[in-house]
Amino acid sequence: MGPGETEITLTINGKATKVKVETRTTLLDACRERLEITGAKRVCDRGTCGACTMIVNGKTVYGCTTLAVDNVGKKIETIENLTAGAKPHPIVPAFSNNDALQCGYCTPGMVMASKGLLDRTPNPTYDQVKAGLGGNLCRCGTYVGIRKAVLEAAKELRASGGRKSGGSNA
Amino acid sequence: MNAFEYASPATLKEALGLLGNSWSDAAVLAGGTDLLSLMKDHIAEPKRVVNIKGIKELGGITKSGGGLRIGANATVDELMESAAVRAEYPSLVAAARGIDSPQVRNMGTVVGDLCQRPRCWYYRNGFGLLAMKGGKSLVESGQNEFHSIFSSGPAKFVSASSFGPALIALGAKVKIASASGSREVAVADFFKAPTGDGDREIDLKPNEIVTEIVVPAAKGAKNATYEVRNKEGLDWPLATASVVLTMKGANVATAKIVLGHVGPTPVVAADAASSLAGKAINEETATAAGKAAVAGAKPLSDNGYKVQLAAVAVKRALLAAAGKA
Numbered sequence: 001m002g003p004g005e006t007e008i009t010l011t012i013n014g015k016a017t018k019v020k021v022e023t024r025t026t027l028l029d030a031c032r033e034r035l036e037i038t039g040a041k042r043v044c045d046r047g048t049c050g051a052c053t054m055i056v057n058g059k060t061v062y063g064c065t066t067l068a069v070d071n072v073g074k075k076i077e078t079i080e081n082l083t084a085g086a087k088p089h090p091i092v093p094a095f096s097n098n099d100a101l102q103c104g105y106c107t108p109g110m111v112m113a114s115k116g117l118l119d120r121t122p123n124p125t126y127d128q129v130k131a132g133l134g135g136n137l138c139r140c141g142t143y144v145g146i147r148k149a150v151l152e153a154a155k156e157l158r159a160s161g162g163r164k165s166g167g168s169n170a
Numbered sequence: 171m172n173a174f175e176y177a178s179p180a181t182l183k184e185a186l187g188l189l190g191n192s193w194s195d196a197a198v199l200a201g202g203t204d205l206l207s208l209m210k211d212h213i214a215e216p217k218r219v220v221n222i223k224g225i226k227e228l229g230g231i232t233k234s235g236g237g238l239r240i241g242a243n244a245t246v247d248e249l250m251e252s253a254a255v256r257a258e259y260p261s262l263v264a265a266a267r268g269i270d271s272p273q274v275r276n277m278g279t280v281v282g283d284l285c286q287r288p289r290c291w292y293y294r295n296g297f298g299l300l301a302m303k304g305g306k307s308l309v310e311s312g313q314n315e316f317h318s319i320f321s322s323g324p325a326k327f328v329s330a331s332s333f334g335p336a337l338i339a340l341g342a343k344v345k346i347a348s349a350s351g352s353r354e355v356a357v358a359d360f361f362k363a364p365t366g367d368g369d370r371e372i373d374l375k376p377n378e379i380v381t382e383i384v385v386p387a388a389k390g391a392k393n394a395t396y397e398v399r400n401k402e403g404l405d406w407p408l409a410t411a412s413v414v415l416t417m418k419g420a421n422v423a424t425a426k427i428v429l430g431h432v433g434p435t436p437v438v439a440a441d442a443a444s445s446l447a448g449k450a451i452n453e454e455t456a457t458a459a460g461k462a463a464v465a466g467a468k469p470l471s472d473n474g475y476k477v478q479l480a481a482v483a484v485k486r487a488l489l490a491a492a493g494k495a
């Protein structure tokens with residue numbers, strides 16, 4: 001296909017969504033610029049900061065470093081899904097409870113990286129949290145708060161029986 | 171990024187038919203963690219992108235003939251989680267863990283790691299692999315703190331691959347397919363220092379696809395990788411050493427030592443390795459081997475510190491392999 005525009009269907013947060021993209025459009029740009037799904041941020045656009053983190057088929061990826069056309073037929077989860085249900089995913093209040101952000105620019109990516117980590121490792125140690133967030137940078141240096149937030153959310157998830165997602169969608 | 175035609179073939183045969191004879195005809199897309207950045211920076215401008223992730227025969231990590239077969243689509247994460255890898259190849263697990271970003275490990279493939287282009291900032295900013303301007307090396311006269319300490323020719327970048335040294339030490343091969351057949355190359359020969367600006371740093375032609383890596387059985391050989399890094403994540407190491415030891419009682423029978431991120435290819439330290447034969451691994455012998463491994467280093471104006479880092483990496487990798495770290 002391509003190089004011109006093509007209409008594809010992406011499954012984002014449980015919803016089949018049609019979108020016109022060029023073959024060179026990244027998944028991140030398809031979301032942000034064509035679908036008004038702007039939670040994931042574009043910072044480095046080179047796979048080196050994590051601000052664009054999404055979860056695709058259960059694994060965290062950089063939305064800026066994968067083509068939209070390469071994600072047809074996959075389950076894409078963005079941060080919007082974490083507040084789609086009646087109650088947000090426990091990682092969301094845990095971030096505010098623990099001062100896990102300052103300017104907030106890295107936060108959507110950090111939240112999704114944290115969610116991806118908790119999906120895989122529901123009961124992480126401090127070191128596992130640290131390593132698990134190794135793909136995300138925070139210029140403001142809020143790492144300590146973020147790690148506390150993940151540990152708090154893990155506790156909360158265990159107490160509530162391991163509910164994984166805010167929305168029931170992805 | 172330039173506009174391109176995109177294809178996602180289901181078979182290797184189809185994929186090979188979509189490649190061309192020049193790098194601008196087509197590019198192979200695996201995880202995209204390097205290719206997309208190269209394209210955004212107009213270092214790669216292929217007319218067609220051939221996504222190989224839909225090709226089932228290129229997937230998976232399997233035990234084969236006592237060793238391992240790592241398919242081209244196997245991700246770094248799959249390698250790190252593989253029970254077969256964890257059981258016998260701590261050296262590969264360490265190289266995988268060093269790529270500290272879970273996102274890169276989830277997306278990036280092990281074969282893609284071998285094929286990734288150098289990180290030299292002159293190369294990435296469009297000055298070419300050799301970064302020559304008016305017959306002079308920009309690296310030599312410019313900022314070179316992360317560059318090569320082992321160049322005999324004009325290439326001053328460092329090979330970016332952390333798996334390369336580990337796989338060379340283990341004696342691995344890559345299988346490469348083209349429309350006209352397939353060939354096997356030892357990973358040690360897959361990396362080459364380019365001498366002209368049109369050359370590549372790996373033995374791969376535009377119409378070829380690496381289909382798998384074949385790692386021989388470890389047969390109890392002790393192996394380890396030690397990396398020295400500036401920061402923990404989202405960056406490449408400053409120097410690494412991968413070692414493989416076979417033992418006779420408490421002493422070394424054979425040793426392999428390969429340095430990473432210090433030369434335009436992984437650097438095999440044959441003399442340092444053979445000097446260990448018949449000796450036990452301890453602080454003293456490991457330190458001596460580290461010194462011997464960097465004896466031929468030729469640092470540039472700002473990267474003399476890497477000589478010491480490489481020596482320490484060798485020492486610590488040896489101690490780790492011998493269970494004395």
Ligand SMILES: Cc1cc2nc3c(=O)[nH]c(=O)nc-3n(C[C@H](O)[C@H](O)[C@H](O)COP(=O)(O)OP(=O)(O)OC[C@H]3O[C@@H](n4cnc5c(N)ncnc54)[C@H](O)[C@@H]3O)c2cc1C
Nearest residue numbers: 198200201202203204205278279282283285331332379380
């Ligand atoms: C932030 C960050 C940190 C990193 N840190 C490290 C590190 O510490 N150590 C390290 O070793 N690496 C590191 N990497 C590099 C990473 O490991 C590679 O980018 C990744 O493994 C490449 O795999 P890929 O599948 O994404 O390749 P792609 O980006 O899809 O491809 C890379 C190149 O290889 C070619 N290619 C890929 N597969 C094949 C094939 N089967 N046949 C022929 N050609 C092929 C492509 O055409 C392209 O030129 C880092 C990357 C990032 C973004």
Ligand code: SF4
Nearest residue numbers: 103137138139140141
């Ligand atoms: S504060 Fe730090 S990160 Fe921000 S612009 Fe200055 S140097 Fe860069």
Ligand code: FES
Nearest residue numbers: 043045049050064
């Ligand atoms: S914007 Fe994607 S990793 Fe930085």
Ligand code: FES
Nearest residue numbers: 102104138139140
């Ligand atoms: S809160 Fe500012 S970048 Fe992390």
